[in-house]
Amino acid sequence: MPSHNLAYIKIDEMEIIGYSVAAEETVVAMPQLDVCFDIGKAPNQVISINNILLTHGHMDHAAGIAYYLSHRNFCGQSPGTILAPENLLGPMREIIDAWSRLDGNKIPANLVGVKAGDEYQIKPNLFTRVFPTKHSKGSVGYSVIEKRKKIKPEYATLTAPQIVELKKQNVEIDYPLEIPIVTYLGDTQYVDFSQLDYIAASKILIAECTFYIDEHADRALAGRHMHIGEFAQLVRKLNNQHIIVTHTTQRTPMSQIRRILKDEIPADIYDRIILLMDKRRK
């Protein structure tokens, strides 16, 4: 499948590659975390990523699942893991079976059904946590969280032999620390995501904001997407260092989107925003 040019963003050492235009295609990969949020039409650049985190079943977000699996199989790679809302697993299996029959080769798949509140381990210290969104039946978003153990302050000055001694005595000298790296909202209408502290504190927020002009407020409501007014309200409540805006509509030119964002959002927050599909960025 020919791949179009994907957008490329680098935040500190973290790379984000993707493409996201409403109704056309949405796929956002973070290779260092080995995750890809939604799969779009499975562009070649994301095939080697082992964990696909699917938010909902709309065609523009999920069309590439069979191609992703089939191409990995063709290249001798493992099937990887596709996390998806559990109500989608039946139809996903049917579509993979149908493609297996069309193709003449069984397509191996590892599908994991998820629901809000679930956690899934990606790497030894890296987990994804699933939360509910308001878009389609069972739709979810994902945060990727690093979990570390940190030594309790009262033991911070101990020497190595003293620590060994305490461990022998089964003394808990450390406590679990969670570092939310990124949150991906997928498609959703406004929800007060600040109620979930790991979303509010995520270093990077990847959020949809589909519609920008007043006349499109009805479209936002009907499609269960966010309108600029709601997006502005949401980002004010969160503390993310970087906000990547996805799922922009082609109904509004990028220069106008940029201008409206600047008008609607306080300058200190606007400075943290990157429009994924904006070739000019700022």
Ligand SMILES: [Zn+2]
């Ligand atoms: Zn959708």
